[in-house]
Amino acid sequence: MLAAHRSTFRAFAQTVVPEMTELDEAGWAGVERTVEHALAQRPPRVRRQVGLFLAILNNLPRLRYGRSFSALDAARRAAVIDALQHGPVLLLRRGVWGLRTLVLMGFYTLDETMTAIGYRAHVHGWGMHRPIQS
């Protein structure tokens, strides 16, 4: 599903999580696999809504900036997302929320991300606990 909207998805993802600009192709593949898998579990209606929202997101900034979302610089992309997220239209707010949830799911479940942020939970709990070296 993402294949048709890859540049918009990645531009959105990098705006929500700036560290994602550092992902290599393998990293993106990991994120997108998770997102595709999550979407595959949802009803077809939800997949259609996500596709539609990505298309709207990419085209909406043409009205204001004369460019698609994926062609905007990071600051303008952030401004677009902020305006939609805090705007009056519930459907657009929900669209941002839903897509943001998918991005965060893809990124914050990568093993490398969990290590990078210092997440330490372990099934053996106190038995495995070690303080973080800072």
Add this chain to the structure above:
Amino acid sequence: MTDRYYDVVIIGSGAGGGTVAQAMIPLVQDGRRVLVLEQGPRLGVDEFTGRELDMAESLYEDGGGFLTADGTMTLAFGRVYGGSTVVYTGTSLIAPERVIRRWNVPGLDAGDLERRSRSFMRQNHVHYLAEDRLNDNNRLFRDGARAAGFRCEQFPLNLDGCVGSSLCNLGCPNAAKQGTHRVQLPNAERHGVEVVTRAEALRVEERAVIARVHAKAPGSKGAESEWAPGDYRIRAGIIVAAGGAIGSTSLLLRSGFGSGLPCLGEGFTCHPAFILVAEHSQDITNDVGHPKSFFVDRAEAEGYVLETCMYFPFTTAKNLTGAGADHSAMMRAFPRLQMILVLACDSAVKGNRITIDRTGRPVVHYRFTNDVVRSMVAATRAAARIFFAAGAVRVHAPTARPHIIERGEADRIDQRISERFFLPGTTTVSAAHLMGGCAMGRTLADSVTDGFGRVHDTPWLRVADSALFPDALEINPYLTIMSLADRVGEGVLSGAGELLDSPLVGHG
């Protein structure tokens, strides 16, 4: 369609269903046949990996992402042998007397619920964690709350052998949490109650359940079903719906009971919740140790409860409102994060209800009332005070803009956190205490069942789960659900003779 015959069929194996299953042991000992149908799988202990996506997908309905009709709130509930008790945190509280009195259900009194709850507390090994098992996340909440002038109480927890992996909401990998999957269901099965997993009740007919047994999907967790995949008509003398607030209500609606029961689906409540996060200047123990030991109960005075909590990276990221550098910086501070869960006490209001769509799937309609938003904001302000009193350097508040409040602004909490900034669809709200839909009460005009879960005018059909709540409980509900289900079980046992001995259609 394969036909089967039982005396009692229980639909669902969570807090309610597991309790009724155990209560049926005397019937089985009398030679009766009792069956539990559970649509989720039965997992082995070694299948609980603590990995966020892996477990959410295996244990929760819609992977934990079930959305309300307008998409502004996520509802979390289990779909597994043991239901939501597999993923709950195990806090074990007794129903407040004032709430039960307000429910005003004939024959239901707080003293009876308390007596039953205490008996389940013994069964489930409920106790307080010792001081040396508390992590910093919990201690900081307690100390901060007291310093900020709040009365802070310790949660009794139902644990046996907890090693503090902090993974409770992904299912305990150490079999320590005493849900119905560890206590009541195994006990019932040892005594001859049959449990069939991956068995979804499609609808209820006159003293029969139409169920579909699903094959295990390749690569998925859990054992194969005990029965061969396919459709079954299971005839029974008594049918007990215990599929949870959403499961039982939607099942009865799918089965056409809505036309005779005008209150079916009404009165849904859920204690809408969100997570608040604060950063300390140094690492604390947060993702090791049991996540939930303390709470501040302001339900009666201000309509909210604050609890300690600790979530996993994706859940935490999703709950932090906003995006970009501030959001990332908060996530990168993970080892220094303290977390508090805000629960708003909502009430049954017109329009907040459960319906079904054309395919029979549940649809939950929920609107945040002004009272709920007010409670959430009051709770957020209180939590911010607790964080700062505990020494936090900055607080992330979803109902502030910008969301980050620095320590230097601690004296401006009331101005910074405001109802103006609560925006449905942007503020991440989720709920795990799902209640109502088949409320107990007096008559058809105000309810779906009587005080013993007997569906009005349908003596062979009972409800035994959180769907029974006529209004929100204002505390964590599992012990109350078990106590109500125990009453339903008692009602089945005492009235069993007549109903079970009358001939079933097609089975003389």
